[in-house]
Amino acid sequence: MLQVKNIETLYGLVMALRGVSLELPENKITAILGSNGAGKSTLCKTIMGMLDDQPDKGTIWLDETRIDKKDTEDIVNLGLAYVPEGREVFEELTVLENLQMGAYTRKTSQAKDDLKRVYELFPRLKERQKQLAGHLSGGEQQMLAIGRALMMRPRIMLLDEPSLGLSPLLVKEIFGTIQRVNAEYGTTMLLVEQNAAMALKNCHYGYVMENGRFVLAGTPEELMADEDVREFYLGIRSEVSVKGYQRYKRKKRWR
Amino acid sequence: MLGQLITSGIAIGATYALMALAMVIIYKTSEVLNFAQGDMAMLSAFVAYMCLSTYGLGFAMSFTLALAFAFALGAFLEFAFLRRAKEPNVLGLIIITLGLEMMLYGLASWRWGSDQKDFPFPVSDFDVYQLGGDVVISQLNLVTLGVACALMILLFVFFRYTKVGVAMKATQQNQQAARLMGIRVGRIMMLTWGMSSVVGACAAFLIASTDTLDPNLMWTPQLKGFSAAVLGGMTSLVGAVLGGFILGVVENLFGGYVSVEFKAVVAFAVIVLILCVKPSGLFAKHYVRKV
Ligand SMILES: Nc1ncnc2c1ncn2[C@@H]1O[C@H](COP(=O)(O)OP(=O)(O)OP(=O)(O)O)[C@@H](O)[C@H]1O
Ligand SMILES: [Mg+2]
Numbered sequence: 001m002l003q004v005k006n007i008e009t010l011y012g013l014v015m016a017l018r019g020v021s022l023e024l025p026e027n028k029i030t031a032i033l034g035s036n037g038a039g040k041s042t043l044c045k046t047i048m049g050m051l052d053d054q055p056d057k058g059t060i061w062l063d064e065t066r067i068d069k070k071d072t073e074d075i076v077n078l079g080l081a082y083v084p085e086g087r088e089v090f091e092e093l094t095v096l097e098n099l100q101m102g103a104y105t106r107k108t109s110q111a112k113d114d115l116k117r118v119y120e121l122f123p124r125l126k127e128r129q130k131q132l133a134g135h136l137s138g139g140e141q142q143m144l145a146i147g148r149a150l151m152m153r154p155r156i157m158l159l160d161e162p163s164l165g166l167s168p169l170l171v172k173e174i175f176g177t178i179q180r181v182n183a184e185y186g187t188t189m190l191l192v193e194q195n196a197a198m199a200l201k202n203c204h205y206g207y208v209m210e211n212g213r214f215v216l217a218g219t220p221e222e223l224m225a226d227e228d229v230r231e232f233y234l235g236i237r238s239e240v241s242v243k244g245y246q247r248y249k250r251k252k253r254w255r
Numbered sequence: 256m257l258g259q260l261i262t263s264g265i266a267i268g269a270t271y272a273l274m275a276l277a278m279v280i281i282y283k284t285s286e287v288l289n290f291a292q293g294d295m296a297m298l299s300a301f302v303a304y305m306c307l308s309t310y311g312l313g314f315a316m317s318f319t320l321a322l323a324f325a326f327a328l329g330a331f332l333e334f335a336f337l338r339r340a341k342e343p344n345v346l347g348l349i350i351i352t353l354g355l356e357m358m359l360y361g362l363a364s365w366r367w368g369s370d371q372k373d374f375p376f377p378v379s380d381f382d383v384y385q386l387g388g389d390v391v392i393s394q395l396n397l398v399t400l401g402v403a404c405a406l407m408i409l410l411f412v413f414f415r416y417t418k419v420g421v422a423m424k425a426t427q428q429n430q431q432a433a434r435l436m437g438i439r440v441g442r443i444m445m446l447t448w449g450m451s452s453v454v455g456a457c458a459a460f461l462i463a464s465t466d467t468l469d470p471n472l473m474w475t476p477q478l479k480g481f482s483a484a485v486l487g488g489m490t491s492l493v494g495a496v497l498g499g500f501i502l503g504v505v506e507n508l509f510g511g512y513v514s515v516e517f518k519a520v521v522a523f524a525v526i527v528l529i530l531c532v533k534p535s536g537l538f539a540k541h542y543v544r545k546v
Contacts, residue, residue, distance in 0.1 A: 050431060076437040088432040090425045101425050104418065105437035152437070 001026045001188060002047070002080075002156055007058030007068070009039075009046045016042040017055070018212040024156065029182050029189040031199040031220075034209035040192040041085050043209075044158045048082045049075045062156075077105055081154035085161050085192075087145040091134030095125055098133050098144055102151030111151065118147040121177055139170040146174070150181065156188045157181075163195045171195065175202045196234055200224055258390040260511040261504055266396030268503020269403035273458035274473075274480025275487065275495035276406065280451040283490050284427040284444065287348045289451070291332065291355035293477030296455035297470060298359050299325035300374065300463045301367055303456075307375050314377045318460065322453050329452025330445040337448075338441060363470040376464030399461045406454055407496050414492070423447060475519070479506075482522040485529055486537055494537065501537075 002024040009017040016039045024030050034040050046055050049072045060068040067075050090098050099118060103111035119126040122143040128136060133144055142162055149157055159178065163171040175198055181187050193199035200206060200220040208216035208223070216226060224230070274292065281289045289295075303321035306312045312320070336351055337343075378398050383391040414420040426433040426443045434440055455473075462476055483502045487494025502525060510518040529537070 048435065050434070072434040073437050073439050076435060082435050084432065084435065088429055088435075090428045090432065092428055093421065093425060097421050097425075100418065100421065101433070101436045101438070104422060108418075148436070 001063065002190075003061040004043075004047065005059045005061065007046060007055035007060065009042055009051060009054045010056045011042075011051075016212055017046065019058070020209075020213060021058075022207065022214070024188050024190055025205065026188055027182070027186040028204040029178070029191055029202060031191045031193055031203035031206040032209055033193060033196045033199060033206060033223075036194075038209040039212040040209055041160055042212075044082055044084075044160050044190070044192060047075075047158065048072055048080065050082075076152065079152075079155035080158070081149040081152045081156070082158045083145045083149045083160060083162065085164065087138075087141045089133040089136075089141050089144050089148065091132065093133055094130055095133055095136070095144060096129040098148050099125070099129075099151050102148035105152070110153075114151050114153060118150050121150070121180070122147050139166050139174075142166060142170075142174060143177075146177065154187060156190070158190045158192070160192045161194060162191070163193065163198060171198060178202065200234075256511065257508075258386075258388060260507045262386065262390050262392050263396070264504035264507030265500055266392060266399055266503070267507065268483075268500035269396075269399045270458050270462050270476060270499075271479040271483045271502050272403050272496040272499025273406065273454055273461070274476050275483035275499045276403075276410065276492060277451045277455035277458065278480055278484045279487070279489060279492060279495040280410070280447060280454065282484070284423060284447045285337075285348065286345050287337070287352065288481070290349065290352045290477075291359060292352075292451070292455050292480070293459075293473030294356050294359035294363070294470075295325065295328055295332070295452050296459035297473040298328065298363055299452070299456035300459040300468055300472060301363055303460060304367075304372060304374055304463075304468055308372075314375075321460070322456055325452040325456035326449040329448035329450070332452075333445050333448035334441075338444070360470055367470070369470055371467035371469045374460075374463035374466075374468040376460070378464075395461070395465060402457055402461065403496065403499075406457060407492065410450075410454075410492055419443075419446070479522050482525050485526050488535055488537065498537070 004020060004022040006019050006021050007017055008015060008019055020039075020043060032040050032043070042051075045051050047060055049068070049070050055068055058068070059066055062078055062080070065078065067078065090101060093101070099115060100111065103114060106114075124140060125143055125147055128140065133141065136144060146159070146162065162174050162178070166174065178189065178191070179202060182189055191199055191203060200223055203220055206218065206220055206223045207214045216223065216228070218226070224234070277296070278289060278292055281287055281292070299321050302324045303317050306317035306320050307314070332355055336355060337348060340347055340351060376395070378394040382394045384394070384397070386392055414424060422433065422438045423443055423446070425436070426438060426440050430440055433443075458476060458480070459473055463472055466472065479502060480499070483498035484495050485498070486502060487496070487498030502522060505525070506518055506521040509521050
């Protein structure tokens with residue numbers, strides 16, 4: 001499965017990832033939590049080979065194949081799919097055309113079955129299949145982005161903030177679908193989320209990222225029990241009064 | 256008089272339409288104005304000329320070879336020059352096409368000289384058909400019209416119904432996302448340039464056969480094609496074709512009723528007028544982002 005070994009990624013002179021290692025267990029959902037600018041999207045983009053000449057240090061492996069320094073197109077062909085932050089659907093193509101682009105590298109006959117499967121997961125997409133993707137609502141676009149990735153029949157799916165800007169009800173629906181895909185098709189998932197409560201409820205293992213490195217890792221139960229996670233990510237205050245000074249110190253410990 | 260002016264205007268407009276189509280295909284995928292478009296076409300016409308006159312091949316063979324050359328030339332230029340630009344911006348890419356234009360022009364002048372050559376063509380400009388009244392249309396004009404319409408329909412079908420055609424549109428809208436679908440963006444760009452070059456070459460053959468062939472052949476048609484494309488909104492294939500016809504007719508009417516000397520100015524006037532009045536072009540049906 002996918003193994004990230006101690007990678008460092010630079011944007012010019014700014015180091016966005018400072019030694020990140022990660023292993024995705026097969027058929028499981030792994031979540032990454034982290035505040036804005038922690039480097040979560042950068043990690044996904046580095047894995048997908050979307051950043052030129054990155055990672056600067058470290059290696060990325062898919063089974064026995066080294067995939068860093070490969071082109072995005074080749075990485076996709078090896079069975080990785082990325083649902084980017086902000087959906088990035090093809091706005092001036094119809095819903096159906098968007099889904100067909102997901103199946104670009106596959107045979108037409110196979111794609112037909114997958115289309116059925118995606119429509120079954122997201123009936124709303126079927127209703128709107130002739131509509132331009134740019135005219136869909138944010139939630140529908142998110143469904144389309146996930147559906148488009150599923151059309152590749154990926155072994156591994158990276159989902160970057162699928163709940164961004166969605167109503168609580170839709171968030172629930174999307175996570176339900178993610179669970180279902182994982183359970184029914186055994187797709188390995190990497191789930192990047194701001195919505196910590198939802199992510200921890202839906203994953204098998206979780207990491208917490210701060211300033212370009214992982215500062216915590218564990219099962220959802222372990223993470224939910226952690227005081228820092230409770231306070232900073234779930235917004236639960238365990239003690240009645242944590243003094244500002246102590247809080248600062250605790251946050252500092254993570255860097 | 257009016258009927259005749261409109262008819263020949265439409266016929267001339269068809270070549271503008273082809274040039275506009277060629278420019279729009281490239282503009283759609285990369286937002287680059289290809290200033291080398293005309294000279295890519297001119298060079299392809301010279302290749303056809305060489306096959307016909309120097310090697311004495313038949314028309315079908317010669318034109319097929321020349322079109323193949325046009326495709327290869329377009330693909331090669333994209334691969335060898337435009338792709339080399341690191342972190343390209345649109346202006347930089349346009350400058351590259353200007354450089355290519357000079358290179359191709361120099362190449363043609365060096366290889367074939369700048370004297371005017373007769374370009375043999377299987378249909379003639381002098382056999383005319385009566386269209387009713389005293390309006391006539393020449394065989395060549397008919398062929399030009401036919402070729403323009405056929406190419407337009409082909410392109411329309413290609414972009415609408417084929418996987419590669421849709422992938423081209425996808426690449427134009429969002430390159431990163433296209434890569435994430437496994438679409439080989441580099442190949443798509445090469446294909447785009449190749450196709451565009453072929454369409455331009457068709458225009459060049461038709462233009463060379465009404466005129467004579469020399470390295471300056473496509474200078475004016477490129478300008479006209481560009482005006483037509485602007486008129487049609489730069490991104491719409493149908494718009495480019497209609498733009499070509501409109502420009503041809505307006506220009507001819509102007510030449511007939513106002514002044515032949517200033518006929519060439521019409522294209523400029525059209526560009527300026529459109530940029531002032533409706534910068535998105537007459538037929539742009541550009542998708543409006545929801546905010
Ligand atoms: N193209 C870029 N050029 C320069 N710096 C960048 C670029 N993209 C991201 N960064 C920086 O890298 C760091 C990590 O960004 P990243 O997008 O990975 O954060 P993130 O964890 O995904 O945050 P969010 O939750 O807000 O999406 C940030 O400090 C950001 O400013
Ligand atoms: Mg992000």
